[in-house]
Amino acid sequence: MSFTIAIDGPAAAGKGTISKEVARLFGLAHLDTGLLYRATGARRLDGMAPLEAAQALRAEDLDRDDLRSPDVARAASEVAAIPEVRTALVDFQRAFARRQGGAVLDGRDIGTVICPEAEVKLFVTASDSIRADRRYRELIGKGVDTTPEAVLADLRERDARDSARATAPLKPAADAVELDTSTMSIEEAVARACEVIRAAMQD
Numbered sequence: 484m485s486f487t488i489a490i491d492g493p494a495a496a497g498k499g500t501i502s503k504e505v506a507r508l509f510g511l512a513h514l515d516t517g518l519l520y521r522a523t524g525a526r527r528l529d530g531m532a533p534l535e536a537a538q539a540l541r542a543e544d545l546d547r548d549d550l551r552s553p554d555v556a557r558a559a560s561e562v563a564a565i566p567e568v569r570t571a572l573v574d575f576q577r578a579f580a581r582r583q584g585g586a587v588l589d590g591r592d593i594g595t596v597i598c599p600e601a602e603v604k605l606f607v608t609a610s611d612s613i614r615a616d617r618r619y620r621e622l623i624g625k626g627v628d629t630t631p632e633a634v635l636a637d638l639r640e641r642d643a644r645d646s647a648r649a650t651a652p653l654k655p656a657a658d659a660v661e662l663d664t665s666t667m668s669i670e671e672a673v674a675r676a677c678e679v680i681r682a683a684m685q686d
């Protein structure tokens with residue numbers, strides 16, 4: 484059986500947190516597709532050409548300690564706007580999406596481009612200020628020296644670039660269920676996601 488759950492949305496909306504928990508609860512494999520772009524961006528910052536970096540991604544590139552840094556996030560969003568880079572990463576993501584036993588993928592274009600036939604599509608959002616506050620706390624917790632203002636500016640810049648690009652822009656699929664987590668705890672957001680998934684499993 485293959486059953487795909489596509490979870491898209493802007494930066495720090497809660498996609499990864501919800502995806503991991505949903506994958507655990509339903510016994511599905513999980514792929515954070517942002518890591519592919521972050522690893523490509525990190526190799527770009529090391530001096531590699533973006534397309535070469537994407538084509539030659541290795542498993543250990545996805546384990547680098549610096550992938551969560553703001554500099555890598557920006558580089559990820561820059562390389563993600565290059566159509567050839569996206570093409571180089573498609574096959575791996577599609578194969579993962581249709582693997583036996585089912586999968587959860589989170590990113591920006593899972594429901595629109597990678598797996599438009601996904602059984603469940605969620606578009607997770609939260610207000611800019613709440614997303615920035617969540618990401619700020621996360622970064623400070625990891626010892627990154629930053630300010631709430633810098634985090635908000637970074638998120639807005641990245642969301643604007645991700646939404647405006649010509650290829651696979653950030654946008655909800657026509658049949659996606661929107662989940663605004665602004666006033667939800669993680670538990671509430673996961674519970675709402677589970678309701679949508681259970682309903683789709685009964686269809």
Ligand code: CDP
Binds near residue numbers: 499618668672
């Ligand atoms: O994957 P994405 O960038 O969309 O977001 P995330 O990494 O899952 O969540 C960003 C931060 O917000 C994490 O520290 C989560 O614990 C937190 N979060 C939250 O406080 N409330 C939620 N409803 C969802 C996430």
Ligand code: CDP
Binds near residue numbers: 560
């Ligand atoms: O965790 P957060 O939402 O901040 O970022 P991420 O999901 O790790 O993605 C980092 C960057 O990769 C995004 O800003 C996008 O530019 C790009 N990305 C993409 O273009 N398509 C995806 N499916 C996933 C990420």
